[in-house]
Amino acid sequence: MAEQQGILLPFLSLPFLLLFSFVFLFRLRRCSVKLPPSPPRIPIIGNFHQLGTLPHRSLRALSQKYGPLMLLHLGSVPLLVVSSSEMSMEITKIQDTYFATRPATTAGFAPYGDYWRQMKKISVLRHLSVKRVQSFRFIREEEVALLIEKISHACQLRNSINVSELLPILSDNLVSRAAFSSKFEEEDDNSRRIGPLTREVTSLLGMFSARDFFP
Known part of the structure; x- marks a missing residue:
């Protein structure tokens, strides 16, 4: 009996997986936000399969096809890939406040806010000042x-x-x-x-x- 349940389990979960995929794609198409171009992705894993064993080369090849701003999905996490100096300047300098927040990951980066600004101020004034570096x-x-x-x-x-x-x-x-x-x-x-x-x-x-x- 246990062996039969183990065999039937993947077939029972398959309809739920397909239903989830169709609902996800339907909601994505209804989204009114204009997103950067993105290569086709697979439900659940996203674009993980397109990174390969040399991600830097894979990203370069994809950016040549989809442009300097490209949207990838690593699992459930959207990832914006920037591959031009002009776009990098726009993001890191002109629109810095919109891109300063880091995602909540296992490494534990602090989100953009009062605490982040205070820590940055302390680092710049105390740890990275000219006097401190010269010491x-x-x-x-x-x-x-x-x-x-x-x-x-x-x-x-x-x-x-x-x-x-x-x-x-x-x-x-x-x-x-x-x-x-x-x-x-x-x-x-x-x-x-x-x-x-x-x-x-x-x-x-x-x-x-x-x-x-x-x-």
Whole structure:
């Protein structure tokens, strides 16, 4: 009996899925808002299937077909894709207040409002001011000198060195020393502290969260 119910379950849910799709499309057609051009999408998943394994190339190909302003749907989330400098200027500078709010995601970005404006003011005046940036000049000079020393030492020993790996570490060390007074890759008895933690947080923030797209 349980096996028969398991077999019939997909067939019983199929009519509800089709009904939902037709209702969704019908309501979308009745919408009076003029939206940017959008490639055809599949119910429920939207345009996820068109991103492919290289999303940046897929978005470039789609924008060449549908224009500099393109609307995609990732699950239930509408996504506006901007691929021209003129439109980017219009959105980020001229119409900034309309696009400042970030969607509520697992990462927890603050929506545009009094709190957002206050945090921005504190960041600009206290953390990113000219005086504050200049106060960390000695950190930048020390880290750059250490990087040059590593490269010079590798050249003297005729060893190969991957500069592409060293430059991100340099950037991370600068930020870590300015914010936490500790280096990103600081080693103490072969144990690394801030580096792995920062990598883990960055990885978690960049991970795909299904509930952000499928309610």
